[in-house]
Amino acid sequence: MWLLQRCLRFQRLGRDFDRPWVGVGNYSRVTMTKRKRQQGYYTKRMKSVQEGSxxxxxxxxxxxxxxxxxxxxxxxTSNESGATDSxxxxxxxxxxxxxxxxxxxxxxxxxxxxxxxxxxxxxxxxxxxxxxxxxxxxxxxxxxxxxxxxxxxxxxxxxxNDDLVRCPYFAKCSGCQFQMLSYEDQLAHKKSIVEKAYRNFSNLPIEMIPLVGDTIGSPLQYGYRTKLTPHFDGPPGSRVRRGRKDGPEQPGFEQVPPIGFMVKGTRKTMDIEDCPIATDAVREGLKQERKRVAEELSKYKRGATVLLRETTTKAPAQPQGPPATTDDPQPISNETDSSNQPPQALQTTSSPTSTTTTKTYITDQNATATEHIGPYTFLNPAGAFFQNNNSILETFTSYIRSHILPPQPSTTSTLTTNNTTRKPPKPIKHLIDTYSGSGLFSITLSPFFTTTLGIDISSTSIASASLNAAQNAIPNATFTTGDAADIFAEAKTRYDGDGDGADECVVVIDPPRKGCDDGFLRQLLGFRPQRVVYVSCNVHTQARDVGVLVRGGRREGWGLEGEKGKKEEVKVDDDGTGGIGNGKGMPRVRYRIESLRGFDFFPQTGHVEGVAILQRVDDDEGNE
Known part of the structure; x- marks a missing residue:
């Protein structure tokens, strides 16, 4: 019996039964190896990483x-042969x-x-x-x-220059990286981020990538974030007992936990009492919410995330009293808001005869937050996505407006390229806003188009966008919930009935950080818009996707039918040209990059927003 138990023990360890003492020695070495790995003598092996991560x-x-x-x-490169880590x-x-x-x-x-x-x-x-x-x-x-x-x-x-640092938590908190760097140098570095993204991830020859424009900076380098989500962890043991219905009662907090953000490079929460990159209203919200959590700590049995979203209201300036002479924030009022809003509000008067602006914060993710961008007003659920730096949005949307349409064509009726005479492109009349969200681009760009169509797979976003179009009295903007498998179905019905391509359309793309999937890019190429404006919070996935559009659908591991893992091939259409057509003998569809530029939505951090302007290359333009 003793011998059988011993043999079973070594069987579990995967050892040689005929040489049990060697098995014991190997077991010791395994234990030592594990300890060495834990102590850092050995190293981790790089796992497969997500594109654009x-x-x-x-x-x-x-x-x-x-x-x-x-x-x-x-x-x-990573050791893919399975050899022992060095x-x-x-x-x-x-x-x-x-x-x-x-x-x-x-x-x-x-x-x-x-x-x-x-x-x-x-x-x-x-x-x-x-x-x-x-x-x-x-x-x-x-x-x-x-x-x-x-x-x-x-x-x-x-x-x-450490004198530039304004935050006592800098160099520990994971939020900011560049507070010790001048803003001019921050913008220069972010320009290089865009350059490297297209060099490393677009898979395009350098001559097909235009010079990247200087990064457009934020009017505010501090006090710009309109949303923060500090959090705190549950008491020790709360995660272990969370799923146990018959387990002991979950322990409560013995003291107020750290409330804030992650320590850089860890999962540990750091206590943050103030955040200078947030707006004054959000900073006041952080102060009040920290106090509230401390007072109501007994109600919590696990950790939680606190939403702090700024909301802005404008009202006609009161004629009574002397007018304000500056735009500086006034003292916080003590008036109470009956709509379950926090009592603190910051007031500024933009001019003696215009409006009084009141900013406060929201903690309910289903409450309505209000943003103003130039003459436009946007209403959104506080927990929904909206750009978190309002100070740059007017500059940003103005840039998109100035580039959404192609440069003015020649005054002559024909253009000559490569000794070939062709007609100038049709004037663009229609905007298709994909990933439209609450309608930022559809609404701010609406004066330039006969119609604008916003498409999003989220019905909640479409409801917000429709509300915003009505709020701003935009008669030519409509919104529809799209099917991911056929996102351009409605646009095709409206603008591409003859199957010749959407020559009078421009498409705006503003996807999440992961970028566009293969199916979306194939559908976009099949729709054939004359012009594409690609906005992205991740310039690396943007560069990857733009490269696909410039190559006309060819990408590594993606055949022209979109099958991953299929060997690269070139399909020949009826007219002898290669690429993705519309299924009716149309020539290959591809685009050229007209311009690239970054926008600094998040000063003091390593993030940069990218804008790529693309123009369709018609088949008679050769390799321009």
């Missing part, structure tokens, strides 16, 4: 830096001196130690030229890089 973007920057440092680029260059949690050589597209510094010139250290809150002390956290030896925590600056970069 921070991991993919960071890895591209690391490989580029290694190549510039004369390290073999292909040799630093040993990490430094013990976990040890400190290492790093000289920062570059700034990555995700906002972290990339540098080398004096003892390891073929291994990149990723150090947050650093700038090129900094010499810093960093703590080793997670190592990827097969990919030649290590993630670290910032400890201290040993020798500052010429670009570093």
């Amino acid at each position: 921070n991991e993919e973007v960071l890895l591209a920057d690391i490989r580029s830096l290694l190549q510039r440092s004369k390290i073999d680029g292909p040799g630093v 040993e990490a260059p430094f013990e976990r949690f040890s400190q290492v001196e790093v000289k920062i050589a570059a700034l990555s597209s995700i906002g972290d510094g990339l540098g080398f130690s004096s003892s390891k010139s073929d291994h990149v250290f990723v150090v947050p809150f650093t700038l090129p030229g900094d010499v810093v002390e960093a703590k080793v956290v997670t190592q990827f030896a097969n990919d030649h890089y290590t993630l670290t925590d910032f400890v201290s600056v040993l020798k500052p970069s010429p670009q570093r």
